[in-house]
């Protein structure tokens with residue numbers, strides 16, 4: 254299945270089928286009723302696609318598939334206890350108990366681990382082996398809520414199922430990251446979760462694994478369900494704020510669910526809807542979507558949410574802030590989705606302002622709060638530099654940085670540079686200026702067509718244009734290997750946006766550099782910026798400290814229009830005395846902390862009132 258619109262355009266046949274089937278049909282025609290079927294062989298006897306995978310990634314294939322993952326699905330997580338929701342009955346047989354004619358045709362599933370032919374060889378395979386996850390070992394972890402399940406140290410300790418375990422090995426994930434160690438066992442017991450962990454620390458897998466595993470174990474994947482013509486009934490919904498992030502989550506989820514019988518489909522705005530409708534008609538277990546496109550599909554009565562058992566919001570604070578909240582409420586509360594307590598809800602982000610935590614509680618039932626590192630902090634893997642640069646000097650200063658980078662002999666293709674600007678016009682003009690000055694650049698922002706956006710991202714990822722000028726549309730979630738330097742040419746108004754922007758580097762245990770151009774127009778950001786840098790053990794320039802001291806009197810407002818009040822929210826908002834005085838009874842106590850993670854303080858801290866509109 255083509256992952257993106259531009260890919261689908263490139264790969265579309267001149268007539269007839271589309272998507273996975275058309276991809277497969279290049280070699281052999283597969284009649285529609287046999288497409289997307291599960292494989293003939295079991296995990297121990299991989300079908301032909303798995304054999305070709307082994308050939309492609311020679312040396313990377315995990316040794317001995319029966320090893321640590323042997324044992325299959327003996328006991329299932331208690332989420333299958335979901336009461337009601339129209340999902341009772343059916344299934345019963347474990348999804349890797351593959352046999353019978355039902356399996357035929359499954360080997361046609363496109364191998365998501367194969368290079369799509371676009372990326373250059375050095376970028377073809379994500380380099381997850383040898384990642385220094387020790388960098389995260391000392392990180393403080395806080396959990397709160399009733400009866401928190403204990404964390405695990407290895408994937409082998411968790412019963413995710415054979416097929417998923419094999420895919421984890423194919424991804425070369427040797428051990429779980431801290432957020433995965435805590436979040437996966439919590440989710441597998443069926444609990445709702447609000448999880449905060451630093452950028453690039455593996456949150457996508459932390460919510461994907463339990464969902465895929467739960468669907469596999471329920472035996473209720475789309476391949477086993479009777480299909481309703483023209484109406485799709487996903488079991489899981491993953492919402493994300495940008496099209497590119499939805500595309501990326503879809504690509505990741507397809508890898509994790511390869512040969513599991515779990516079908517993942519993506520729907521996002523800016524791409525032709527008919528293609529997505531056809532994909533949905535073929536059956537869907539996990540729907541990854543941007544809110545705007547999903548509302549469209551719901552209004553057309555082409556998707557029903559009545560079977561949803563899992564709801565995940567990636568970048569949950571963004572999804573619940575003023576830009577997206579109405580759409581999210583519509584999808585989650587005003588359509589046919591089962592209520593909290595019936596469905597399982599998982600909220601993930603690197604930042605989680607307390608105001609938004611309070612709002613998010615509407616979507617959750619008896620949830621566990623998990624914070625890996627301080628909420629809203631940035632990883633120490635990113636070296637942060639703040640430079641005072643007048644507006645009029647920014648371009649020449651940028652040029653100096655880029656020339657120095659070149660002079661240092663850093664191979665451009667191995668050191669991508671992401672430059673954030675405030676406006677779409679500013680992005681276009683800076684891209685043009687860089688190109689005429691001998692620095693191949695491209696840009697991504699909301700005024701470009703979706704095809705242009707996808708093309709720009711691919712050109713950047715491949716190293717063809719090693720500089721990407723971007724607005725905040727690229728600030729969250731995007732996992733681009735080899736981004737060595739993030740430059741905040743224009744600083745954002747919101748400290749959380751800064752955290753997400755710089756988080757495009759220093760991912761998965763790697764180090765990175767983030768440079769920001771600061772001047773008087775950013776005064777309201779001085780205090781939160783200085784605090785953030787201090788928390789992440791960065792050197793804070795003396796002039797910034799002085800700015801911070803001056804501007805902290807002025808206060809400032811956050812996105813929701815409330816006054817800022819000091820440092821970032823560091824923990825579960827249910828622990829606030831004001832919350833408990835309100836007489837609500839959602840927080841059942843039972844908090845566990847380690848590594849002295851015990852700071853409190855309100856979220857906020859001087860930033861402007863600008864409200865970015867929904868990006869979809």
Ligand SMILES: Nc1ncnc2c1ncn2[C@@H]1O[C@H](COP(=O)(O)OP(=O)(O)OP(=O)(O)O)[C@@H](O)[C@H]1O
Nearest residue numbers: 381426428429430452453454455456457730732761
């Ligand atoms: N257990 C693991 N072992 C090795 N690599 C991993 C593991 N889990 C995730 N990764 C890799 O780490 C990188 C970052 O993961 P991911 O994109 O999920 O981060 P994130 O926490 O969602 O970041 P952000 O906050 O920016 O959205 C990805 O390239 C992913 O493949």
